[in-house]
Amino acid sequence: MTKTILGLDKKETANLVDELNGLLANFQIYYQNLRGLHWNIKGKNFFELHVKFEEFYTDSQIKIDEIAERILTLQGKPLHTFTDYIENASVPVGKDISNDVDGVELVVNSLSELLKIERSILESSDKADDEGTNSMMSDFIAEQEKTIWMLNSWLGK
Template identity: 55%
Template sequence: MKNVSIIGLDKEITHKLVVELNTLLSSYQIQYMNARGFHWNIKGENFFELHAKFEEIYNDLLLKVDEIAERILTLGGEPLHGFSDYLNNSKISEAKNISAGRDAISNLLSGFSELITTQRSLLSLAGDAEDEGTASLMSDYIKEQEKLVWMLNAYLH
């Protein structure tokens, strides 16, 4: 008999998913703080437009942080919750002292590209694990963020 979790998933593969989801959670937390900082510190002629856009972005990121943490719990894992853990596990670097709109947009664009890459990897792993819940979440995030990446890139060009 297979070693399965309470929701019927193989525990060994589920552990791998939890590790990767915690990496994703960490990256989301850093991306969230970067967007929040850009919202607070933006200056220049596009202030009003970018201030509002950064708020929209960080609010969406915050919702996804909660969903990812709850998915980790659903899989029987424990979400990371220390900021030092986020800094150590994130694939996105923290951004400091950025107040120029183009620099902030470029930074967010890079972060979202990294999130998409990580989510694609998780989508594949979730598929192998027959974990529809995680796969569905990753698919939804990828679809949304591909459009956002296109829009952020269009803003820069």
Template identity: 55%
Template sequence: MKNLVGLDHKRAQKLVVELNILLADYEIFYQNLRGLHWNIKGRKFFELHDKFEELYMDAFTKIDEIAERVLTLEGEPLHTYTDYLEYTEIKEERNVTDGTQGVEVVINNFRTLVQRERLILSLASDAEDEGTVSLMSDYITETEKTLWMFNSYLK
């Protein structure tokens, strides 16, 4: 049986589950970034404050794109923090004020995100879901570059 966009319904539903986990991960990542943006202190304040804002604005866009992809695949996107906390693999961060620690949080969160994105890319490829493949491919490219840059920042 095919869904609205011509994909196998069962494979699409498996993608919906994984996309919802990614959605939960991005929601918690977004909130972590907001906390870092608001609470960071120290000599690197100005550059990190701006960078964390740039990242949370990007995460905000991705959250919407992921939710809309779930809807395109005829699923229902998660939309409560109760659900996000149940499904996420990203740890909530509290009271991080140190710049180095904040960058480490971002690196760890991005590692989790890229692993999920790769899994979804593989599933989407098997399902011949070019829309999700394209989305994940773009995310992976951005995530890998950002990981490299943040890792270089810590050196």
């Protein structure tokens, strides 16, 4: 078994880099969706949601950087073109959404998709004994689960 400089199995690490690049692509689409929601939201919940979407995209920007830096730490190369993001993302793309409920539902659906990817990475990082990636995914998952609960409460679900 060949090891990386971090002492991790090279094959398992390469697979984790691929999975993390998929997460990176999905976060980039999610981030852009949030920017669009922030800019285009209308209606009686404008002030509340305008601020909330900014909070979410600011948080996403931090997570995007953390994911890319983790990929680099694992000696991989982060995806960095819009073509790469579109080709590797599965989160829904929101276009021209200005309705409050539609916007919040897009965020919930996107976070649900991100959770699936993160749980898969968590499983892979656990098998690879990669505590750094494991810890990052655990933190992301806990935070996003709470956000989904709160947004579903806002939606009355």
